[in-house]
Amino acid sequence: MTARVQTWHERVSWKSIALYACSFVVACYLLAPFLWLVLTSFMTEAEARSVPPHWIPERPTASNYAAFVNPSPELRMVGSRAIEETPRALLNSAVVSLSTALVNLFIATFAAYSFARLNFRGGRLLLMAYLASRMVPGIAIIIPFYILMRKLQLLDTYLALILSYSTFTLPFTIWMLKDYFRTIPRDLEDAARVDRCGWFGMMWRVFLPISAPGLIAAAVFAFMFSWNEFLFALFLTSTIQSKTIPIVVANFATDLDVQFTFMAAAGVLAVIPPLALALVFQRLIVQGLAAGSVKG
Amino acid sequence: MGERYTRLPKSEPLMLQTSRRQFLKLGLAGLGIMTVPLLAACQGKGEQPAPASPAASAQTPAASGAEVVTVRFEGWNYEPALVEQNLKRFMELNPDIKVEYTPIEGSQYRQKIVAEFTAGTQPDALYVRDDYFAGWVTAGYLQDIEGMPGLDEAYGRIYDFNAAAMTYEGKRYGLPYYADIVAFAYNAELLEKAGIKEPPKSLEELEEQGKKLKSAGLVQYPIAFGFKLTNDFWYDWWGLIYASGARLFNDKMEPIMHTENTVARDVLAWIERGMNETGIVDPASIELDGGKVRDAFLAGQYAYILFQRYEMARANNPEQSQIAGKVKMALVPSLDGENKGTVGWTRMYCLSKTTQVKDAAYRLIYYLGGLDESGVPYTAKWWFMQRGLGFAYKELAQDSEIRAKLQTFVDPDIYSRQAENARARENVQEPWYSEWESENQKLMQQALTRQISVDDVMKGMAENAERFKKQYGA
Amino acid sequence: MRIVPYAARPGLVTSYLRQLRQRSLTLSDNLFAYVLNLPALVVVLALIAYPIGYSFWLSLHRYNLKRPDLYRFVGIENYREILTDRVFLNSLKVSVIFSLLSVSLILVLSLTFALLLNETFLGRGVMRSLVLLPWAIPGVVNGMMWSWIFNAKIGALNGLLYSLGLIDAYRQWLSSPTSALLAAVFAHVWNMVPFSVIILLAGLASIPGELYDAARVDRCGVFQRFMHVTLPWLMHPLLIVLILQTMNAFRTFDTIYVLTGGGPGEATNVIALQTVRTVLDFTDFGQGNAYAYVIMLITLIISIVYVRLLYKRGSFET
8 A cells, every 4th residue: 555655656756747737727717718718619508508517518509600601681781790790891801901911021121230239329229219119009099090080091901900000010010020130140241242142132131041931930920910909990090991890899799789699609700810820829839929029 | 143142241140040941932932922912902992992982882774774873871789680671671661772881889879979970980870879969969970961852741740859959950860650758667576575565656665675575585786777888878877867856957958967966966976875885786787788787687596677668568578588577667766765767868860961862862751760752651560560769749549559569578657657757967968968968977987996986977967068169169 | 942922023113122222231231211101110110109289189179079169279278178177087096096906916926827827737838828818808898797797686796705605695895896806806817817827938948047056056045046136137128018918908998988987986097098988978079178187297207217117127128
């Protein structure tokens, strides 16, 4: 008896038991709320409203999702036409987010290169200015921004959103890329120069391909920011021409007549793209963040 | 020269185990994918109509060769499926007009419409509540419909009360959607089970009866209010204070609710006690809007309710209510047991000032809120038959079909008796009314959750009124 | 052998830039750097600096979009008004409380999670992916999800506590000022913790293993190792987390907008929410801009304090 307990002790230490117990608790904390959303999205409305709640759907149904593809006439009305608008809003979000990511890469690469490689006068100040602009809360400039967009007749267009999101993500991507670029050995550039490449050629053929992980991480960040952004979208969009998915989800959430299950399904749909990106590029994101903020 | 460039950089801050080469491929693929949507974005932008003129893009030639005009129409989302059904009929009768209808969440209607007018994406025709009618006229959102065909005839047949609600500085702006009042209703079956013979006349009686119902285990909470923050007004609150004869302003539109007239204060104190002490009022009221309270009442969860009078039709319709046949209407209980009134309101259809399709939009709202070819207010009557919505047209009160329908869900005597002493809100014709109402709702929520006192609420209401008056003052 | 894609023939700009670079190294470095920064500068100046200036100008006006006829210059009237306005001062207070609570909770939770995920155990990789989940969830969806979990009538939290026997009747979590604020904090923290965990994990990874070995040789216990090795090395990332999360908490909007809408009363009416209401609901652009300016000043002060802290530690590298 005693001997068995001891071998058990030897194999599984208290420390690892504690580790797994903690991991379990943490995993529940992280997963449970979202899992509840997902489970609900597969319930019928009656089941979702049952007291006490059903944790597992008794009769799982995909009808909540099917409604987004082909809504019945009544469902089309729900939540200021939120169900009907969801597919288009997802498209709008994708266009805006991808464009913002691209604009970011394009502009931030140049700026970041200058900080990583060139020791220029005022560089430090400029970098601080970028950082400071990141500190400006969106709410503080939303009104003049709105008026500006109104004057330019850009309200309710993709461009207004892309411009504003780029503004907000640029300081961060510049910062992130600057640190990534510094990890790239200088002799690669020199070698390219020996091969008589111009600066653009060197960037395109040597520098950027090697920086791909950093670039992707930056792009993913810009994408996720734009996908999730709500405040500017609330001001700058008004019709389905440009409404992004958070706006439509908010319509669901604040409409008192919407069924919970549709809301849940819409929520899950809105989460899929950023979640997929986060999971696929997990390592890059972590690395990018690490390089951008922690390295002293 | 290739292999030199694929060397890994030295520093690897975190677990980067996948090979660099794979990342390169991924990255290039990613870039490739990303360029496609950008192109799509450019195209997408091209397709958009200029935001400043929403109506301009709307006109498309029909197959027959005649011009089909598109009217953009928005309203809060009361029974949107029925609305669409009625609009379908309109379009069949008027093949040259296409109506694009968007129902908007009612608790945010004002906010959303204001945002649309600000952005220049407003509809051509829209629902307007008397709450913000004056504010929207002075903001230049709405256009008057003076001189439009059939207007005098329609206005000649509606109650003065409703006509006044749609008129601002002598100009007429709207056609009536419906008009109604707040009614008090009770679940007769529950009262009977608790051995209660008569519905309560005073708030004191309501409290006593509520305690009986609670102790008999018939309900957890006898009554609930729709006290969630909303862009609509808290009609149950207004109904209750007007039943007790409250006056919030004097004739010069100076606030008196915090000084000489304490009725509103006392009613609020009663609700607050009911919520926090006596357990008469469901404390979840703050998270519920009127619709949710109604649904719970119709599921038998509450014994009493203050709701729109037209909801009596739903309450006693077996298809929509679990307690059909058991819901009775009574005069709204008051502080001293004598009912002194209730609140009444007018909802209307208006045209936006900027509409490019005024004639078509007017034909639409005249179909909805005016008279048909045979001189009958078709849609108003249809709404009553469908959902019991009150009407602004006097003649409908004598309509035999309507009278027959009325008897199926409510005692006609009490139905009209409560209407006789109904009042419009004293300051509803002020441009600042709806914003003031919103601020009041926050104040009252604070008192109901015991963050401030009921006296603070009254003082706050008065302060807000003065502040808004100053803000909107010429 | 990898074939590097051949770039387009360098154009005029390129050759000009190359000439610049070849002519004089220091001068061209300066100029070249600014040329490279030009696009970013244009964007930042046009879309942040200009709005900031314009915002200030508008904040000196009476400007209600619904009453353009009343537009006029009023000086500091708007500021005077809001600094004595009960609603504004309350929202400021709510924001401060909200920020304090959520930032400290985030610090504790993310440090715990990061230390846990820094250990080696089976399934660590899965956990590291899992930790990103809340971060990928848009604030609006987050608010919606939690509003439903906290729902008074059918919420999952009520259901869970009730079936565990911890409460004897369903509670109205979002109806009481305190629990509504806590609910908002909880929802916000859940959404924000992952980001901090990642930063701290990166910080932990950069601690040289030899330090721990040395500590072990010195017979330091777990707690001492944490105090003498881990914590000092983590100061920088912790400070970063502090900055980012303070900013986040102060500007938070979407989660609360959907979860409580600022209620009950004004118990969760954070400053961002109040500004949006002033602008979108009351269309008061004059006062709205004054709000915005006050918020900006506050964040500026906080940033300066933090940045100075970073500088003091001597680890602020540009």
